[in-house]
Amino acid sequence: MCGTLLIRKISLWIRWIYLFHIKNRKFWDIEVKKNHCWTWKRFLNVRGTLRPFIVSCIGNGESTSLWHDWWHPIGILSMIIPRREWIGVGFDDMARVADLVSDNQVCWPDRWLEKYPGLIDGPMFCNEEGINDKILWRDKDGKCKAFSCKQTWDDVNAFGPRFPWFNIVWYSNNIPRNAFILWLAVHGKLKTQDRIQKWEIKGNLLCPLCLKVNDSHNHLFFQCDFSCRIWDHFRIKADIRIFYDDWWDLIRKFGIQVSGRSVGDIIKKLVLAGCVSHIWHERNMRQFRAVSRSVFAVISCIEKEIQLKLLGMKKEVKSMKEEVKNCWGINGSKQKENE
Numbered sequence: 091m092c093g094t095l096l097i098r099k100i101s102l103w104i105r106w107i108y109l110f111h112i113k114n115r116k117f118w119d120i121e122v123k124k125n126h127c128w129t130w131k132r133f134l135n136v137r138g139t140l141r142p143f144i145v146s147c148i149g150n151g152e153s154t155s156l157w158h159d160w161w162h163p164i165g166i167l168s169m170i171i172p173r174r175e176w177i178g179v180g181f182d183d184m185a186r187v188a189d190l191v192s193d194n195q196v197c198w199p200d201r202w203l204e205k206y207p208g209l210i211d212g213p214m215f216c217n218e219e220g221i222n223d224k225i226l227w228r229d230k231d232g233k234c235k236a237f238s239c240k241q242t243w244d245d246v247n248a249f250g251p252r253f254p255w256f257n258i259v260w261y262s263n264n265i266p267r268n269a270f271i272l273w274l275a276v277h278g279k280l281k282t283q284d285r286i287q288k289w290e291i292k293g294n295l296l297c298p299l300c301l302k303v304n305d306s307h308n309h310l311f312f313q314c315d316f317s318c319r320i321w322d323h324f325r326i327k328a329d330i331r332i333f334y335d336d337w338w339d340l341i342r343k344f345g346i347q348v349s350g351r352s353v354g355d356i357i358k359k360l361v362l363a364g365c366v367s368h369i370w371h372e373r374n375m376r377q378f379r380a381v382s383r384s385v386f387a388v389i390s391c392i393e394k395e396i397q398l399k400l401l402g403m404k405k406e407v408k409s410m411k412e413e414v415k416n417c418w419g420i421n422g423s424k425q426k427e428n429e
C-alpha cells in the first residue's frame with residue numbers, strides 16, 4: 091500500500107489520501123496526530139522501517155525532490171546539507187534533481203564538493219536518460235526492484251532471519267551519511283585498493299593512511315596504525331568490549347552484542363559508523379586530493395558529530411548517567427559554555 095501511495099498509482103483510495111491527508115506536503119514529513127484515523131497512523135508509523143528501502147531512480151530528474159527524496163548514494167540530502175546552505179545558493183524546498191543538471195552533468199557548487207566529498211559519487215540509482223524517474227524498492231542486498239508484497243515482507247518482517255548487522259546500520263537515531271558508508275563496508279563494497287587492483291589499476295598501491303600495505307576493508311577497519319589509534323580512543327570512550335579477529339568478525343559480534351536501543355548501545359553504534367565513515371573519508375581525501383588531517387583532527391570531528399546527535403536526542407539524554415554526559419560534553423554547564 092505504501093508503494094502504491096508513493097508512486098501515486100491512480101485509485102480512488104490514493105486520491106482520497108492525497109486530498110485529505112497529504113495535500114501539498116511530503117509523505118515522509120507528516121507528523122502523526124492524535125485525531126488521525128487508525129489506518130493512517132499505522133501508515134505513518136511504518137515510515138521509519140520502510141525509509142531505507144525506498145529510493146528514487148533518476149531518469150530526467152523532473153519528479154524527484156533534490157532535498158527530500160533518497161536518490162543520492164550518500165543519503166537524503168536535506169539530512170546532510172543544512173537548509174541555509176541550499177537556500178544560500180538559490181535553491182528552494184521544491185527543487186528537483188533536474189534543476190541541478192546541465193549538459194547531462196550534475197553540477198554541484200564547488201565549495202560543497204570540498205565540504206561534502208561524497209557528492210561527486212553521482213546518483214547510484216540510475217534510470218535511462220530522458221525517461222521519467224521511478225520510485226523503486228531497494229532490497230537488503232542493495233538491488234533496486236519494482237515493489238512487490240513478497241519482497242517487502244522478506245525485507246522488513248521481524249520474524250524471519252535478519253542479518254546480524256541490520257540493527258547496527260539501520261536504526262532511528264543513526265546519522266544517514268555514516269550509516270550508508272557503514273552499510274557499504276559491511277557488504278565489502280567500498281572501493282578499497284585490494285578490490286580496484288583486480289579490475290582497474292595495476293601496480294603497487296599503498297594505504298594512504300599508513301603507507302605500508304594495500305588497503306582493504308580488513309586493513310582500514312581497524313588494523314591500520316592510523317585507524318587503530320582512532321578506534322582505540324573511541325573503544326575506551328564508549329566502553330566497547332569486543333575482541334575480534336577481523337572486520338567481518340567485528341561486525342558479527344557487534345551485531346550480536348550491541349543490538350539494543352539503550353543510550354549506551356546507540357552511542358556504540360554511532361561510534362562504529364562514525365569511525366568507519368570518517369576513516370573512509372580521510373582515506374579518500376589523502377588518496378584523491380592530497381589533503382590530510384591528523385588522528386586528533388579526525389577524532390575531534392567524529393566527537394563533535396556524535397555530540398550534536400546526542401544533543402538532539404532529548405528523551406534519551408534524560409536517562410543518561412552524568413559521567414556519560416560529561417564524557418560526551420553534553421551536560422548542562424558545558425552546553426551553556428558552548429552557547
Ligand SMILES: [Zn+2]
Pocket residue numbers: 297298299300301302303305309314315316
Ligand atoms: Zn593503513
